[in-house]
Each structure stands twice: as C-alpha cells, then as structure tokens.
Amino acid sequence: MTAAAQPKCEVKDLSLAPQGKERIEWAEREMPVLRQIRERFAKEKPFEGIRLVACCHVTTETGNLARALKAGGADAMLIASNPLSTQDDNAASLVVDYGIPVFAIKGEDNETYHRHVQLALDHKPNIIIDDGSDVTATLIKERQHQMGDIIGTTEETTTGIVRLRAMFNDGVLSFPAMNVNDAETKHFFDNRYGTGQSTLDGIIRATNILLAGKTVVVVGYGWCGKGCALRAKGMGADVVVTEVNAVRALEAKMDGFRVMPMNQAASIGDVFITVTGNKHVIDAHHFDAMKDGAIVCNSGHFDLELNLDYVKEKATSKRVVRQFAEEYHMPSGKSVIVLGEGRLINLAAAEGHPSAVMDMSFANQALACEHLVKNKGKLQPGVYNIPEDIDQEIARLKLNALGIEMDTLTQDQIDYLNSWTVGT
Missing domain, CATH: 3.40.50.720 (NAD(P)-binding Rossmann-like Domain)
Known part of the structure; x- marks a missing residue:
C-alpha cells in the first residue's frame, strides 16, 4: 500500500510508522471479523459524507477499526481516550500509511488530552465513537450548538455507559447512544x-x-x-x-x-x-x-x-x-x-487486549455506527443495546473464521418452540 497524503496530526514521531504498520498488520491476522466488515464497507461505502470522531485507546486493534471506518467512506479522526494507552508507532502509521488524522501521544498530560477533545469537536462530527464518554460529555457541556449535527454515539466501556445513562436521566442526551459494552460478543469476551x-x-x-x-x-x-x-x-x-x-x-x-x-x-x-x-x-x-x-x-x-x-x-x-x-x-x-x-x-504497561478479542468488540463498534447511519432520524434520544441480529452475525462470522460449525434448528423444532399446544 502506498503512503496516503499526510493529514494534520499530533503524534510522537512519524518515523515510527514502519514499525507501527507491521504491528497493525500483525494484529489484523487475529481480526478476521473486522477484516470481512472492512471489505464489505469498502464496496458499500455506508459512511460516505459522514464525519466521524473516535476517542479510543490508540492501539494496533483500534488502528484496524479506523481502517474499516475509512474504507466505508468516513471522514474519520482519532484521538486518545487515555493518556497512557497510546502506542506511538501505531499512531504514526495511521497518519503516514493510512491518511487518518491522529492526535495522541503516550504520556500526554491532561491539558493536551482535553485540547485533543476540543480538536475532535472542531471536526464537527456526525458520529462519536467514545471510550468513557468524555467527547460526548464535553459536547453537551460546551458545544451545544453542534448537537444538531450528531446522528449518534457509540460507547464500549462500563464507565461510559453509566455516564450516558446519567445524561439521559438528566434530560441532556438529545441523540441516540449505542451500548456496545453490553453486547454479548463484547462483554462476555472482551471484558x-x-x-x-x-x-x-x-x-x-x-x-x-x-x-x-x-x-x-x-x-x-x-x-x-x-x-x-x-x-x-x-x-x-x-x-x-x-x-x-x-x-x-x-x-x-x-x-x-x-x-x-x-x-x-x-x-x-x-x-x-x-x-x-x-x-x-x-x-x-x-x-x-x-x-x-x-x-x-x-x-x-x-x-x-x-x-x-x-x-x-x-x-x-x-x-x-x-x-x-x-x-x-x-x-x-x-x-x-x-x-x-x-x-x-x-x-x-502492556499492549491491551489480545487482537482476537478486540476483533469482536470493534466489529460491534463498526456495525453500531452503520446502524446509527441506517436509522438516522428514526431513533429517539436514549441508550440502546446492540440489536440481537448484529450480535449474532458477529458471532457467526467469528465461528466461520475459526472453522467451527454448529447445529441449526429443524422446522419441526422451530414450530415446537413457538407452540403452546404440544405437551410432554
């Protein structure tokens, strides 16, 4: 892949990009579900014309999520959700090799972190992928004039979901939020x-x-x-x-x-x-x-x-x-x-979750974003669980990638489960 045009960024050292690219590609080996989603996104372009901000741990796995979103046509930008979770070589590669704006430096101070949150909101996002709900909370507290641009947000941490529900209960959440954290293919495996x-x-x-x-x-x-x-x-x-x-x-x-x-x-x-x-x-x-x-x-x-x-x-x-x-x-x-x-x-101190686990978590993130776009204007403000069909599809794709087959119900069994007239 040829290097993309370099976007605006704030990373530690762009010369780390070759090492980061190798690690992103290594992680992809263990992320077959997200790879299949990226390939479909590249054909269908579900995010064409959508500005998207992701506030996540900038790891190699997140790098593969960002690639999938960009393949789907998103005008995507990435910032760190935690001062110590950024992998600097990965951040550099996303900028140099994939043309994705990244504002994240391992060890950044709180002032830098909050400045990056403001830069993310300057991107005027339509969708926010949050990890702790800091971007969403800052939007509501300080950028209410931008709230009309928001289609929705996705969140995959327990902390973030607690905050989103508090926002909704206080009557300040004016758009839908997807609860990725509680998807079965997320918390049973990731957590x-x-x-x-x-x-x-x-x-x-x-x-x-x-x-x-x-x-x-x-x-x-x-x-x-x-x-x-x-x-x-x-x-x-x-x-x-x-x-x-x-x-x-x-x-x-x-x-x-x-x-x-x-x-x-x-x-x-x-x-x-x-x-x-x-x-x-x-x-x-x-x-x-x-x-x-x-x-x-x-x-x-x-x-x-x-x-x-x-x-x-x-x-x-x-x-x-x-x-x-x-x-x-x-x-x-x-x-x-x-x-x-x-x-x-x-x-x-380590590298976060293994890629095979984040494969399902980030598949949920990607498909939750697609769900928000497909249902733009149809979902009322609130916190929504991932639809069961999305959860099941992710599990099915993972099983297929692992070469595992499972049973299916016969029509007679389906009829029995939907009937009350047949007893023992």
Missing part, C-alpha cells in the same frame, strides 16, 4: 477474557513478581473482575473479591473465591486490582491499612477508582522503582506501590 489476560500481563510486565502464593484482591466482580479473578487463580494466587452487589458477591463465593469487605481485604492483600467504574473504591483508610509494599493498580477506565490524591498528599517521598511502578513512602513507615499512575494497567 472477561481480554481484561483478565491483559491486566495480569500489565502487572507482570510492570513488576516481574510471581503471582503464585500472593493474595490478589479483585475489587468488583463484573465481567472484568471475573476475568481478573479467574486468571489470577489460574496462576496460583489466593484471590479475594470485594463487591457491593449481593448477587455478584454470592457468585464470587460460588466460583471459589473468598469474599469480604474492602475494609478487611485491605490489610491482607499483596496485589490490588480495581475494576468497578466507580470512584475511590480504594480510599484513604484502605491505603492506611495496607501492608508494607502492597501493589495497587487499576483496570477500570478512569484512575479515580484509586484515591491517589490522598497517597500523593500524605507520602513523605516517592521514587520510581521500575518503569510504570512508583513507590510512595507513607508517614506510618510503610510503602505502597502504584502501577501505571493508576491508569489502565493493561494498556499503560
């Missing part, structure tokens, strides 16, 4: 298998610790927490789960994990992983109760799951002990080690 594997990958890369024999506290037992707990247990850890939902707490117990309040778990944990989408689930008094050398990390979308302001304020000193590992010395004489500045550890 459980993707987050489970990549979170432990990030912890191990950042620390090189042996998890076997360690007490790992998983804060939250949603699909991400289930994945983290399952993988930590598989590596020999003694896993403790904390929860606020009675059904999930019971499920964790039945799955073989110890369940207790965070106030009790704080003093026994060696490694803490937060995956709740909520604020300060590890708070000041929890940090005070931790043993010396406790390791704390977050795999939820925002770093506010950890009350790091307290740690930074109270610490007598701080030092970087390894890349992505900072040791804070507390007045008690104990120290606490925070990984990845409290940001998504699987992306801060």
Whole structure:
C-alpha cells in the first residue's frame, strides 16, 4: 500500500510508522471479523459524507477499526481516550500509511488530552465513537450548538455507559447512544477474557513478581473482575473479591473465591486490582491499612477508582522503582506501590487486549455506527443495546473464521418452540 497524503496530526514521531504498520498488520491476522466488515464497507461505502470522531485507546486493534471506518467512506479522526494507552508507532502509521488524522501521544498530560477533545469537536462530527464518554460529555457541556449535527454515539466501556445513562436521566442526551459494552460478543469476551489476560500481563510486565502464593484482591466482580479473578487463580494466587452487589458477591463465593469487605481485604492483600467504574473504591483508610509494599493498580477506565490524591498528599517521598511502578513512602513507615499512575494497567504497561478479542468488540463498534447511519432520524434520544441480529452475525462470522460449525434448528423444532399446544 502506498503512503496516503499526510493529514494534520499530533503524534510522537512519524518515523515510527514502519514499525507501527507491521504491528497493525500483525494484529489484523487475529481480526478476521473486522477484516470481512472492512471489505464489505469498502464496496458499500455506508459512511460516505459522514464525519466521524473516535476517542479510543490508540492501539494496533483500534488502528484496524479506523481502517474499516475509512474504507466505508468516513471522514474519520482519532484521538486518545487515555493518556497512557497510546502506542506511538501505531499512531504514526495511521497518519503516514493510512491518511487518518491522529492526535495522541503516550504520556500526554491532561491539558493536551482535553485540547485533543476540543480538536475532535472542531471536526464537527456526525458520529462519536467514545471510550468513557468524555467527547460526548464535553459536547453537551460546551458545544451545544453542534448537537444538531450528531446522528449518534457509540460507547464500549462500563464507565461510559453509566455516564450516558446519567445524561439521559438528566434530560441532556438529545441523540441516540449505542451500548456496545453490553453486547454479548463484547462483554462476555472482551471484558472477561481480554481484561483478565491483559491486566495480569500489565502487572507482570510492570513488576516481574510471581503471582503464585500472593493474595490478589479483585475489587468488583463484573465481567472484568471475573476475568481478573479467574486468571489470577489460574496462576496460583489466593484471590479475594470485594463487591457491593449481593448477587455478584454470592457468585464470587460460588466460583471459589473468598469474599469480604474492602475494609478487611485491605490489610491482607499483596496485589490490588480495581475494576468497578466507580470512584475511590480504594480510599484513604484502605491505603492506611495496607501492608508494607502492597501493589495497587487499576483496570477500570478512569484512575479515580484509586484515591491517589490522598497517597500523593500524605507520602513523605516517592521514587520510581521500575518503569510504570512508583513507590510512595507513607508517614506510618510503610510503602505502597502504584502501577501505571493508576491508569489502565493493561494498556499503560502492556499492549491491551489480545487482537482476537478486540476483533469482536470493534466489529460491534463498526456495525453500531452503520446502524446509527441506517436509522438516522428514526431513533429517539436514549441508550440502546446492540440489536440481537448484529450480535449474532458477529458471532457467526467469528465461528466461520475459526472453522467451527454448529447445529441449526429443524422446522419441526422451530414450530415446537413457538407452540403452546404440544405437551410432554
């Protein structure tokens, strides 16, 4: 492929593009569903004339989503959804090799991040692909004159869905939002298998610790927490789960994990992983109760799951002990080690979810955008689940790519399932 005309951009180093292109192509090997969607988009051009902004983790997998959207005719622009999740070589390749405007630099400060959000809105998007709903929230708070241009938004994080529902309940969401996060082909696989594997990958890369024999506290037992707990247990850890939902707490117990309040778990944990989408689930008094050398990390979308302001304020000193590992010395004489500045550890210290998992998540994103365009003007403001036929189509494409066949119902079985007159 010849290099595309270089668009406006703000990336670390365009000379990294060759390495990034190799990695994007490597990821594509594990993304057959998105590849098939891209090939269809290239023929049908469902996004012709559509301005699209994607606020995502700028990884090789996201690069393949951006390629699919552009193939479909979208005037697409990409910004980072998290300061530490950008892969700089991937960002460079998207600009140089694929002609996609990218504004993302690994380690960018908050001021730069918010400036990029404003640049995204300057693009005057018709569709927003959000990861945490920052672009959508900024649009509603600061750019209401642009809201008439919006066909809809898509969101694939628990945090973002919580925010969108709050916007709708407050009466400020004036367009449809697609809940990609709760699609079965997303959260069953991305959240459980993707987050489970990549979170432990990030912890191990950042620390090189042996998890076997360690007490790992998983804060939250949603699909991400289930994945983290399952993988930590598989590596020999003694896993403790904390929860606020009675059904999930019971499920964790039945799955073989110890369940207790965070106030009790704080003093026994060696490694803490937060995956709740909520604020300060590890708070000041929890940090005070931790043993010396406790390791704390977050795999939820925002770093506010950890009350790091307290740690930074109270610490007598701080030092970087390894890349992505900072040791804070507390007045008690104990120290606490925070990984990845409290940001998504699987992306801060590792490479995020495996491509095979993101294949289905980004297939949902691409088809959700197409659904919004096809139904422009027909959907009322609100948060919508992915239609079941889209979910099933993604699963079917994935099975076909894996060479797996399955049974189908006979007409007699279909008739039976739709009848009430036939008994045992």
